[in-house]
Amino acid sequence: MSVTYNFGFMDEHAKKEVRRSILKAISIPGYQVPYSSREMPMGRGFGTGGLQITLSLIGADETLKVIDQGSDDSVNAVNLRQFVELTCPGVNTTTHLNAATLIQSRHRIPEVPLTPNQTLVLQVPYPDPLVVVEPSEDKRKMMHGEADYARLLVKLYEDIVKFDEITISHRYPTRINGHYVIDPSPIPRWDVPKLHNSPALILFGAGREKKIYAVPPHTKAEPLAFDDVPFRVESFNDAQGNRRPCERCGATDSFLDEYINEDGSKRYQCSDSDYCDTVLENSKEVAHA
Amino acid sequence: MGYVAIKGGGQAIRGAEDVLETLRASEGAAGVPLSIDTIENQLRLLTSRIVSEGGLYHPKLAALAIKQSQGDTLEAAFALRAYRSTMPRLMETQAQDTSKMRLIRRISSAFKDIPGGQMLGPTYDYALRLMRLDLTDESPEKFRDIAHQFLEQTPEPNLPDTFPKVVEALREEGLLPQAEVSEALAFDITREPLIFPVPRSAALATMARAETGSLLALAYSNMRGYGDVHPTIAELRVGYLPVMLPHPITGELTEAGEVLMTECEVVAMYEDDSNQGKPTFTLGYGACFGHNEVKAISMAILDRALQKGMKEGASNPSEDPEFVLLHVDGVDSMGFASHYKMPHYVTFQSDMDRLRTTQQKHEDSKKTKMGDAQ
Numbered sequence A: 001m002s003v004t005y006n007f008g009f010m011d012e013h014a015k016k017e018v019r020r021s022i023l024k025a026i027s028i029p030g031y032q033v034p035y036s037s038r039e040m041p042m043g044r045g046f047g048t049g050g051l052q053i054t055l056s057l058i059g060a061d062e063t064l065k066v067i068d069q070g071s072d073d074s075v076n077a078v079n080l081r082q083f084v085e086l087t088c089p090g091v092n093t094t095t096h097l098n099a100a101t102l103i104q105s106r107h108r109i110p111e112v113p114l115t116p117n118q119t120l121v122l123q124v125p126y127p128d129p130l131v132v133v134e135p136s137e138d139k140r141k142m143m144h145g146e147a148d149y150a151r152l153l154v155k156l157y158e159d160i161v162k163f164d165e166i167t168i169s170h171r172y173p174t175r176i177n178g179h180y181v182i183d184p185s186p187i188p189r190w191d192v193p194k195l196h197n198s199p200a201l202i203l204f205g206a207g208r209e210k211k212i213y214a215v216p217p218h219t220k221a222e223p224l225a226f227d228d229v230p231f232r233v234e235s236f237n238d239a240q241g242n243r244r245p246c247e248r249c250g251a252t253d254s255f256l257d258e259y260i261n262e263d264g265s266k267r268y269q270c271s272d273s274d275y276c277d278t279v280l281e282n283s284k285e286v287a288h289a
Numbered sequence B: 001m002g003y004v005a006i007k008g009g010g011q012a013i014r015g016a017e018d019v020l021e022t023l024r025a026s027e028g029a030a031g032v033p034l035s036i037d038t039i040e041n042q043l044r045l046l047t048s049r050i051v052s053e054g055g056l057y058h059p060k061l062a063a064l065a066i067k068q069s070q071g072d073t074l075e076a077a078f079a080l081r082a083y084r085s086t087m088p089r090l091m092e093t094q095a096q097d098t099s100k101m102r103l104i105r106r107i108s109s110a111f112k113d114i115p116g117g118q119m120l121g122p123t124y125d126y127a128l129r130l131m132r133l134d135l136t137d138e139s140p141e142k143f144r145d146i147a148h149q150f151l152e153q154t155p156e157p158n159l160p161d162t163f164p165k166v167v168e169a170l171r172e173e174g175l176l177p178q179a180e181v182s183e184a185l186a187f188d189i190t191r192e193p194l195i196f197p198v199p200r201s202a203a204l205a206t207m208a209r210a211e212t213g214s215l216l217a218l219a220y221s222n223m224r225g226y227g228d229v230h231p232t233i234a235e236l237r238v239g240y241l242p243v244m245l246p247h248p249i250t251g252e253l254t255e256a257g258e259v260l261m262t263e264c265e266v267v268a269m270y271e272d273d274s275n276q277g278k279p280t281f282t283l284g285y286g287a288c289f290g291h292n293e294v295k296a297i298s299m300a301i302l303d304r305a306l307q308k309g310m311k312e313g314a315s316n317p318s319e320d321p322e323f324v325l326l327h328v329d330g331v332d333s334m335g336f337a338s339h340y341k342m343p344h345y346v347t348f349q350s351d352m353d354r355l356r357t358t359q360q361k362h363e364d365s366k367k368t369k370m371g372d373a374q
Helices: A012-027 A048-057 A075-087 A137-145 A150-163 A189-195 A273-288 B009-024 B036-042 B044-054 B059-068 B073-084 B140-153 B166-172 B200-208 B212-224 B293-312 B321-325 B330-339 B345-373
Strands: A063-068 A102-106 A119-123 A174-176 A201-206 A211-215 A221-223 A256-260 A266-270 B102-107 B232-246 B253-268 B282-289
Touching (some): A012 A048, A048 A201, A075 B009, A150 B345, A189 A221, A266 A273, B044 B073, B166 B232, B200 B293, B293 B321
Antiparallel strands (some): A201 A211, B253 B282
């Protein structure tokens, strides 16, 4: 009894199928392309959709960065990166955004704008934004085809009536290229504007739900909102209305994680660890100069 | 100050692996590692469950999966399923003829006597579920003698090569409609995603590798009253099915090997025929790799329920193809349940932002109202 694995774990037919689905997804921005989705050796829900895209695209000349919650060293990111290193001999991995050509991420888009030679792969638990208003996939497919997002807009409107505020925190429904509304994966609202006219290709992979979709480069991405109630990102202002800085690097332009100290007080640090390190590094250089 | 975000992931994973491995070997000096053959034979029903839920007929690898997952059925099926992803599809199997099965068990609850006869075979159905304390300290010599003695004392059975199917007799009598022979190739759920509505072959394939407990729960809901199948088991058979594949050179169907499987056909009460034809019974079909009767029965009941749902619309969850087929896969459901253990710091931060903002607005509006009242 012996077991050998192909480069990239999956057999070549499977990788080809994923690549064809990606091409279709790019051709129809925001459309959820169904694909067969193989079982990966990590749990459904741990990024198997993103991983299948990564493994199908990766070649020996690629440099991969894997992040989870903004961090390269979180358990799941390490796990995925090690799996790619194990099954794709010769592939480079990095934690530096500017060195990466392929970035797989869960829940975050890096703070520094992506470049045209980079591809971002986002892991997706729920690919369909309409699932909050319609449980049947069959019916949702028709609604997407007809660009019928009335019930989603009504949900936003009801939020405003009830709470005076749209209460969707993450997975904010976003209209792509003027037609399909996507679930941009559980990125915070902070990251949604980064989808708009992105120079980099952004791919979304939902392994369990067997869907791939894309926001191609330089494509319109508009979060659903109303003329009089604009879309708003998370606020990191303190009680006085001043923007909190990251306590480690001092940045005031990044998504912050909130920590509770032993004494009950709070502390804020960048969620994007590579960005935090870079800002810290640059400030040291400035200090030396 | 160090960076507090989720550092040291790699080290933590290695530590977890070590502890897990240590627990597997925690018997210490007295421990004997389980051999793959031991698992395959002594835990044969567990192995059956894994080949079926893993969707790959490889009892040896299934036994290995059971060993490395320390007996967790979901994990073991998962490992086998992931291994399957590394294999290309070489050909499409033709429909196999289950009347050719080499049977170890065959029963019908519809008829006292069936052509070919009932054959109880290995089953716990009529066993008293009392603790067999004699097994706690089994002598290896006695254990090895069990099979030997059985074979010595049992006369060579004179069994025919094929057993007729009970449902065929019902068809001949016109109590069941003739089987529809479909020219279309079966839907391959490993190569195509389910896009609803799906053909019956897709539903059957999905259920054939579904998690046993999930299928049972949904079928049970139908049996108890959230549905109206009221099945009778026309035939339940367990045995080795010869797998016929086209010969690579001549193209002639050739036996490539055999797989242990369980097959169940349930007959349900007839329904009004909208086509004004003769009323007949209806059939539900279940089949899976390995010896797993509860799974085959549950699948047959759900097949019947789903056929009704596809035709007339679902009036119960077990009749709704999306509800049943998208929620019975063990790899999908256990993976997603487990993923909640991963960090969700970013999304929770975003949740708190929304709650704090709405709380603030709530406070503000209360103040305004109080101001208005004064």
